[in-house]
Amino acid sequence: MASLSNRRRVARELRHHPATRAGGGDVIERRRRLLGRRRRLLPRRRRRRRARGERIQARPRPGPAGLPRPNPGGGNMNEVKEALRTVEQHYKLFLQQQFTFIAALQHTRENAHDMIRPVASIDQVQSYMDHYCNNSTDRRILNMFLSICNDLSKLCHKLEAVHPGNSTTNGILERCKLLLSHSNNLSTIRAKYPHDVVNHLSCDEAKNHYGGVVSLIPIVLDCMKEWLYHTEKLPRHMLHNAN
Template sequence: MNEVKECLRNIEQTYKIFQQQQFTFIAALEHTREDAHDKIRPVASIGQVQAYMDHHCNNTTDRRILLMFLNICSELNKLCQKLEALHPGTSVTNNILEKCKLLVSPSNDLSTIRAKYPHDVVNHLSCDEAKNHYGGVVSLIPIVLDCMKAWVAHSEKLPRNFLHNVSDGNADSQKRTQQDVSAKASTPLGPHPATLTTATQTLVSYKDYSQEQNSKHGKKEHLNGTGRNTWKYLNGPWKPPGKHSF
């Protein structure tokens, strides 16, 4: 939870800098929409801003502020994933999280959303700009930040054992994984006889057969040689019959 809070604080700090440059942001959208010949429809999605920057942005100032907006949206999207992984959630926190995920989706229609008090981003626009062009896109980030703060507030009210059990589950899973790795590391190298491949079995059989044949051949020669030598020593050298015979 502390990591989530830290991420949320960092995004808020970046947004404060962006908020101070809202007029620059609107001017960049004006320039890119004009270049895209898209002055009629409102800026209604993150994907639309991305397309303006990629294809119709002609100066570094406009690119910088549009990229800053897109980076904040990207960080909010990543934070949604962290929130989802932190704990299974309740009906309240899950509804808040689903709203956040929908809002930061690149294709979601933002044209009808409006940030309300204490946010004053819409008030900095003219009536025409607020109603027909930029009211939704400037309201996106403050609304999502408010939702994420609400998610954190509700999560902190959950029982301690709720988050503790989730942490224990992750720890047990890591422990089992480490045990499996240790068990594999302690297993002697080389395939178990029961898991030998067909090619390996064939090679082993061939070696056994060769050793058996060599053994038989050597045994035969040994027996033959032993037979000759035994006859020689038991009977002595051959001598013709006669007086020299003993």
């Protein structure tokens, strides 16, 4: 069956068709026949073109409210955005349990007799979970933190694969990699407004123990969003070639 655009085109042809201009009692019947013939011919033409190996491309339709749809050639970019949204959803669940996370770190630090130095690296959290975790609740929340960090590391590799990048995007990626390095010292980093993870800690906890480790994920997420912002401003042909 002809699409709406085809019907409009046929109607326009009918208006200018000699049979229509001539008038007479059989004008409507002639219009109906011409429209039916047009509908029968369209599938035949498409079959012939397919037989000749020609590719039939549909016209791009506008998205909601007249906005353009995403570029089909940017599949990799869409995958990156979807992966980032998934990590953000996991982080929101983790964020609701920040007090449980701090309690788990407190328990494992006590078991490790490591109450003086700050929790300053991913390796340190991994060691606490592997060797000094005595209950399932603490293990679950520590594992959740480590899992999100691991997902962010994988996402970094996806970002690299999307396009060759420029000095700005490459610099952002290098910062993400450094922050997510398991041995990197996190004690000096702090998530700032609009993030309030540090505000939920006491002054002593924020300054001397947990301010860095709770700031890691929101800072990396912000960096990745910044990477997306700069990447989408690049010329379209760069993304097309990379994809």
